[in-house]
Amino acid sequence: MSTLARVVAALLLLAACPDAPPASDSDGTSTSTTSTSTSVDPTTTSSSTTTTTTSTTTEAPDPTTSTTAAGTTAAPTGCDAPPPCDTCSCEDDVFHRHCPELSPEAGYLDVDGVDYEIGEGDVVIPMTSSPARLFYSFHPADDDPGDAPLLLLFNGGPGVSTGLILAGNTAPQTLGADLEPVPSPAPWTALGHLLYIDARNTGFSQQSIADPAQMGLRSAELNSRNFNSYLDAADFARALLRFWDDHPALAGRRLVLVGESYGGIRASILLHMLLFPARYEQGPGRYRDPALAAAIAAHLAARFPGDEPPGPDLVAGELGHLVLVQPSLAGAAQQARAGDLLEAPGSPVHVLADSLGLEFVACAAKPDPCDPWANVINFVENAGRSRYDIDGPGTWLSDLFARTRAGLSRRDTLAAVLQVAPEAIDGLAAADRPTAFRVRNPGDYPADAPDLAEHLGALPAWDRFFLPFSVEALDGFRGPAAIMAGVHSSDPHYGALFLHDLAYARVFITDAARDLAVWGPSIAPTLELFKSVVVGVEHVDDLPRGSERPGELHVHFRPDAFAGEPDPGLRTIRLAPYDASHAVTYDRPVELRADVAAWLAEAP
8 A cells, every 4th residue: 555545544534533622621611612412311410421433434545536525535445554543443454433423412602702894885884793602402413324414403583592493393302282302203313413503692592791780781782783694694604613623523514504584594694605705805795704704714725625715616515505494585575575475366365364254455455655565464463363374373473482482491301302411511500601691671581480490590680591582683683783784684685695695506495385474485576686697587386306295496597697607597496385384394394304305315
């Protein structure tokens, strides 16, 4: 075996299963991440670490070939060289490395405060964000032959906790009817490794200041400098990079972004940052964050080595996979198209009116000003129904928030859903968070349920263990500075970012028949509004062939859609229909997972 071949074999074996990063303390704490890897008996407060091993085998390569999509090539056969690692052994003339199996984790990914700018042209606003602790929950794939993807899941709002989708039939355990943990009917661990992240100040994530007892200081943190659409996506980018740094065995895996509701806009911005990091250094665009651009560029350079930075086509092959559950893509423009369609005869709004013996009057028969979207939603909600489920009560969303909060505020239920004992999560207990805060005015939010406090300690009035929804976060996304800079969470320009992503990425979108908040038929006409890049969008209802729930959008791009970039041509969005509310993972868990699995299997 040549010296070059021995080096290649050693490097590839080491890359296949890297040594665990050194821990500064016995609990697994590092300077960048607090994480806990445990197996849990949910009925107890103790946890035990479980370590098993798997085997990674290498086969003969051609050393002159390029790396595969997973970032590795096979190693040469033969064991005449010294073993390349302490846990390697020679079996059948091939080195095997025996690797610790991944375990569930939960903890915090710390993001630093940064200087950045929002806006463009004559309106550019410099901002400085504060540090934040983003809560994460990790669940390893049921089966990983070495190429299982990493799925990053998050909810939307803005200001809504990812706990809703974590406890909504995607993780191995979900909330039963009595809020006790039960096995999920279709856990997404069958698809790959799952990483859930709570946005800043939502769910279990935390803000921190030196003296959180002062309301004025808390208020100064809860505004657009810490809460806007671009900083939010940048937080997720930084958290993802940190997770990859701490989990090198997963850093070369295919990435799938799974966003629900407003999570569609977050996913669009996040993927755009990964595909075009240079645009976020000094523009063009509405967000400039040189530190983030450099961090992403460094990761891409290590992942795709070469003389030049990797192009978006290469990056998208591994990182460009979007699964969007009832997504907002273009804010107010999407709502406007939905309003027009829902006012038309035969829409679900007219069907509802007829079923209740009510009269729905469209804007065409009303004096100006009359906004169709507001007109539709006002009618539905005045009729006692929900925009998120036209068949459900008007309290549908608040009921979902209350149910999630109640379930995840039970110690044993939380332990089962996370698959990690809450007491083992560094930074979660009251004693670990003396400078943390969650709310401006404590009276605006209910106190924590007593069960978690009994196990983790009582928190001061301005703090909470879990928030299903942060009003202050939402207010920041919609604040005056965000409006002035054109980064309001309902600004239509996010649709252009999504289309730029689509020129390179694969996209799966759900179309839930009972959800008016994100009305599936509005997506095609919304994308057609971006006439500088799109010629037309066609809804095809009999593709892919053989699917139980066929549906696609064929997006025809202009040849010169993006200056200096190749003609995108025709790009396909998988648009899968479901008889479901806004919460498709709750209503159709088995069908959705099956469709996503089939779609992932089609990837090159």
